[in-house]
Amino acid sequence: MPSEAVEKPDDSGSPNNWLSSLSVKKNEDTEKTYKLSSEFSGDVKSYSVTVPKSLDKVYISTSTVNENASVSGDGWVSIPDSTNNIKIVVTAQNGNKRVYKLKITKKTTTEEPTEEPTDQPTDEPTEEPTDEPSTDEPTEEPTEEPTEEPVIIHKGDLSGDGKINALDIILVQRLIVGLDNLTDEKKLLADINGDDKVNALDIIFIQRHIVGLQEIIWD
Numbered sequence: 001m002p003s004e005a006v007e008k009p010d011d012s013g014s015p016n017n018w019l020s021s022l023s024v025k026k027n028e029d030t031e032k033t034y035k036l037s038s039e040f041s042g043d044v045k046s047y048s049v050t051v052p053k054s055l056d057k058v059y060i061s062t063s064t065v066n067e068n069a070s071v072s073g074d075g076w077v078s079i080p081d082s083t084n085n086i087k088i089v090v091t092a093q094n095g096n097k098r099v100y101k102l103k104i105t106k107k108t109t110t111e112e113p114t115e116e117p118t119d120q121p122t123d124e125p126t127e128e129p130t131d132e133p134s135t136d137e138p139t140e141e142p143t144e145e146p147t148e149e150p151v152i153i154h155k156g157d158l159s160g161d162g163k164i165n166a167l168d169i170i171l172v173q174r175l176i177v178g179l180d181n182l183t184d185e186k187k188l189l190a191d192i193n194g195d196d197k198v199n200a201l202d203i204i205f206i207q208r209h210i211v212g213l214q215e216i217i218w219d
Helices: 166-177 186-189 200-211
Strands: 019-026 045-051 056-063 070-072 075-078 083-091 095-108
Touching: 019 045, 019 083, 019 095, 056 070, 056 083, 070 095, 166 186
Parallel strands: 045 095
Antiparallel strands: 019 056, 056 075, 070 083, 083 095
């Protein structure tokens, strides 16, 4: 048997539908191939190959004996399952077809090489921020002490309600009879006529103010 298929002259074109090579690769441009179950031969139409589990597609590279033959099923092929059956169809110039079967199995225990990360410069600060409180003591701002408002004495207003009325007369009477202690402040309020005494005359001045006969002038 000849090592290569012999082309037979035919008006409809060449009947040669043989492959001259078949290989399985991880990448299209690489020269490394995964080992087939047997060395490729154009007259053998069934092969198997094992690839790493991590792959989800492979590149199937083929070439034909006759340059006018066409191939389908090669190139990038998806392999989503643990076992994937691929058909590669070679169509001769005259239309004759030849099917090559390729069983692609993923390894289940192979350890994939890991890529070492490169040391990339980072813009991160080298010093970690700390939650320690600052040792700088805050400076105390001087506070202004509130100034005391001067005490305003309103003669006749012993109750301090801002009015002169009958209640103030009662309070003056209590001072006169000794029911309330006559302090200096109360004396200033009750001494309406300014004679340095608190007596019935001061009550009269308050009464006259209440009825509108004589107004007590507040300082």
